[in-house]
Amino acid sequence: MMNKIGEINFKKIKRISPSQFYSMKNCAYKSLLAEAFDKKPLLPLSPYAYFGTVLHKMLEFIAKGVIKSEDDFNAEFDNQVKTVEDDLQKNGFGFFVPLKVRIRNFGLKKIQLKKHLRSESDQPISFSNTKFHSEKWFESQDKLIGGKVDLVIENENNIEIIDFKTGAITQDCLDDEGESYSEVKNEFKEQLKIYAYLYFENTNKFPTSLSLVDSAKQKFSVEFSEQECKSIFEEAKSLLKSINHCINTKLFSANPQEGNCKHCLYRPACTFFNKTLETNFSFNDVLGEIKEVKKFQNGNVSVILQNGNKVLTIKNFDSKEFDDLNNNKNKQIRIYNIRRDATEFVYSATDTTMIYE
Ligand code: SF4
Known part of the structure; x- marks a missing residue:
């Protein structure tokens, strides 16, 4: 099916969340597009995001003490998976269901998550002067x-802010001697520092520690200074103001780089990114004029696009796409979420492929 982006109605962003800051800093335009489309993505998320x-949710229930036993855990886990799967079916993403088939190491991830449960019950909250605030x-x-x-977690001497992450918390880096080491991702460090300052603004006290915990219950500490938290906090506010200012001036800018765009779900509406597709063939998205549409005996459909002097072949479309593609010959289209074949300029459609005109 051919999708269309109508006129984009940009809206002011009222508030910035700490988890959004890093992505906003890397490409402010993405946040503006998200706001303009009421945070409804223009491309499907990966099944891992849904599973995340x-x-x-499970970590939240464990932290709140709603889930205490293994039986509670198993029942709620199944319930949460079912809710997400029902939603996926309803929104036309039934090909991600069942999640346990689509997610690599589904069982292992569930077992790892249970570790949170065990240690919670191993160490019951017996400190009457310790307060736990979840969410x-x-x-x-x-x-x-x-x-x-x-x-x-607050007690007389300590205040700890903890953020749960379901994906990788660290990334591999190289030191000056070329030795590799792993470090907590900057986006998470900055997120926690903004939380620390928010906590200070609300309570007049700074937390004593900032931590990240992954689904396997590994804990990572984030060092911080009060000054550092304050300056990131101020930076976030001035970023928000300058982004909103762009709406008045209509002078938008973006940062179309692989690291930013690869996972951006607003690519179809981004003129900066789509311009990049005219000359850059390293993405799993292409653009071009429809030159030919072929239907094979097995029902599969291929489309041939002309992009400048390059001829791009995209295979494996469903037969129901044939008429729509064939009726739009010589029109420029953009195809997102395709898989590159070993042969240069040859691609295959996937479950999540979407076509925009
Ligand atoms: S596609 Fe890339 S450049 Fe465009 S908004 Fe998304 S991240 Fe920014």
Whole structure:
């Protein structure tokens, strides 16, 4: 089916969340597009993102003490998976169902998550002076920054802010001597530092530690200084103001780089990215004029696109796409989420491929 992007109605972003800051800093235009489309993605998310919401919900329930036993865990896990799968079916992404087939190491991820449960019950909350706040909302006094902290643990001497992550927390880096080491991703460090300052604005106290916990219950500490937290907090606010200012001036800019765009779900509406597709063939998206549409005996459909002097072949479309593609010959289209074949300029459609005109 051929999709269309109508006129884009840009809207001011009222508030920035700590988890959004890093991506906003890398490409502010992405946040503007997300706001313009009411945060409804223009391309399907990966099944891992949907599964991530299950894992995060489970961590939240464990932290809140809603899930205490293994039986509770198993019942709620199945319930959460079913809810997500029903949603996927409803939204036309039934090909991701069942998730346990689509997600690599589904069983292992479930077992790892249970570790959170065991240690919670091994160490019951017996400190009467310790408070646990799960999913606690904090916002700045001017309401420009706000977000939910996964877990805050407070006692007389310590205040710890914990954020749960269901994906990789660290990335591999190289030091000056070329030795590799792993480090917590910058986006997570900055997110926690903004939470720390939000906490300070609301309570007049700084946390004593900032931590990230992954689904296998590994904990990573993030070092910070109060000054550093304050300056990232201020940076986030001025970024928000300057992004909103672009809407008045209509002088938009973007940062179309692989690291930013690969996972951006607003690519179809991004003129900067689509311009890049005219000359850059390293993405799993292509653009070009429809020159030929072929239907094979097995029902598969291939489309041949002309992009400048390059001829691109995209195979494996379903037969129901034939008429739509064939009726649009010589029209420029963009095809997103395709797989590159070993042969140069040859691609295959996937379950998540979408066509835009
Ligand atoms: S496609 Fe790339 S350049 Fe365009 S908004 Fe998304 S991240 Fe930014």
